[in-house]
Amino acid sequence: MTEGEALQFYRDLPKVVRPITELHAHLNGSISTSTMKKLMAHKPHLDIQNGMTMIEKGQKRTLEECFQMFKIIHQITDTAEDILLVTKDVIKEFAADGVKYLELRSTPRDTSMGLTKRSYVETVLEGIKQCKEEDLDIDVRYLLSVDRRGGPTVAKETVKLAEEFYCSTNELVLGVDLSGDPSVGHGKDFVDSLSEARRSGLKLALHLSEIPNQEEETELLLAVPPDRIGHGTFLTASTNIVERVKQQNIPLELCITSNIKGQTVSAYDEHHFGFWYNLGHPFLLCTDDKGVFATDLSVEYEIAAKTFNLNPDCIWDLSIKGIDYIFASEGIKKNLKEKWMQLKPKLLRRAL
Numbered sequence: 275m276t277e278g279e280a281l282q283f284y285r286d287l288p289k290v291v292r293p294i295t296e297l298h299a300h301l302n303g304s305i306s307t308s309t310m311k312k313l314m315a316h317k318p319h320l321d322i323q324n325g326m327t328m329i330e331k332g333q334k335r336t337l338e339e340c341f342q343m344f345k346i347i348h349q350i351t352d353t354a355e356d357i358l359l360v361t362k363d364v365i366k367e368f369a370a371d372g373v374k375y376l377e378l379r380s381t382p383r384d385t386s387m388g389l390t391k392r393s394y395v396e397t398v399l400e401g402i403k404q405c406k407e408e409d410l411d412i413d414v415r416y417l418l419s420v421d422r423r424g425g426p427t428v429a430k431e432t433v434k435l436a437e438e439f440y441c442s443t444n445e446l447v448l449g450v451d452l453s454g455d456p457s458v459g460h461g462k463d464f465v466d467s468l469s470e471a472r473r474s475g476l477k478l479a480l481h482l483s484e485i486p487n488q489e490e491e492t493e494l495l496l497a498v499p500p501d502r503i504g505h506g507t508f509l510t511a512s513t514n515i516v517e518r519v520k521q522q523n524i525p526l527e528l529c530i531t532s533n534i535k536g537q538t539v540s541a542y543d544e545h546h547f548g549f550w551y552n553l554g555h556p557f558l559l560c561t562d563d564k565g566v567f568a569t570d571l572s573v574e575y576e577i578a579a580k581t582f583n584l585n586p587d588c589i590w591d592l593s594i595k596g597i598d599y600i601f602a603s604e605g606i607k608k609n610l611k612e613k614w615m616q617l618k619p620k621l622l623r624r625a626l
């Protein structure tokens with residue numbers, strides 16, 4: 275590629291190399307400004323401004339402040355109508371960004387507005403169903419999130435719900451996510467529930483080492499083991515842990531903008547993307563919270579391409595490899611790959 279062609283490629287990137295899979299997206303963190311406006315129209319008494327639920331371009335917050343934002347967002351999404359609206363809008367927005375397969379994750383919540391953890395899950399599933407009926411070109415699955423703040427009792431309850439819906443939904447519910455403020459609680463409190471989930475056939479996506487000095491809990495949780503690791507920002511601080519992740523070949527879900535805006539990574543070129551990419555270890559790019567961090571999956575690919583000088587073929591490989599790490603069956607993987615392979619020549623011709 276000449277310099278001019280490269281520039282054009284990066285300019286066209288969102289249009290030409292569409293990310294196929296989004297596997298790390300927290301529902302309530304993924305609410306766009308336009309959906310937020312719709313929600314706020316019904317709750318003017320909350321008096322919540324944009325900056326309280328979203329970090330604009332160029333701005334940063336501490337991770338602690340990010341978790342404050344989720345508390346505010348949860349006040350805004352406390353009815354079944356809200357959760358249904360949010361689920362459908364988020365799915366449509368990912369589809370519009372080119373995503374063909376989405377694993378949404380969300381924490382079942384009891385609210386004062388009548389939602390129970392069970393009805394919360396049912397509402398998310400209803401949103402997925404309604405989008406399917408609208409024939410959107412996107413396959414959506416649901417991972418139930420365990421919030422660290424809830425401790426082992428809520429974790430057990432959530433895993434039980436996940437098991438139940440895993441059996442009754444024909445693979446719509448596929449797994450469990452361990453998330454929430456990483457500075458709250460200890461991973462050891464969740465080992466039993468997560469191991470139980472695994473025994474039932476549920477897949478596990480665990481946030482690990484999102485903040486420094488969590489080697490002990492990371493070792494414990496790696497033993498469960500997870501099927502994918504969220505963030506893993508500080509895994510590289512321990513050579514033993516890196517060796518283990520390599521040996522177990524566990525894919526990482528990397529969320530560049532989230533880590534920069536949440537200040538766990540100080541600059542784009544310091545992002546652990548570079549480390550794992552150079553090792554040839556499996557990973558994929560994700561948005562984490564596209565609403566809170568004001569990003570899109572195609573934007574994350576663009577940032578990675580520019581920061582790490584990835585040529586169109588590398589970006590293509592990155593995007594297609596994501597299919598290997600989805601939690602749905604081998605048949606779904608095969609179909610997605612075939613669909614995407616048919617598009618490759620056309621996409622790359624336009625890129626070069």
Ligand SMILES: CNc1ncnc2c1ncn2[C@@H]1O[C@H](COP(=O)(O)O)[C@@H](O)[C@H]1O
Binds near residue numbers: 300340
């Ligand atoms: C920034 N990095 C992160 N690390 C850990 N957990 C995160 C997160 N971003 C979001 N969440 C988790 O997702 C919830 C919001 O979506 P749901 O209500 O579940 O749909 C947050 O409350 C937190 O538990």
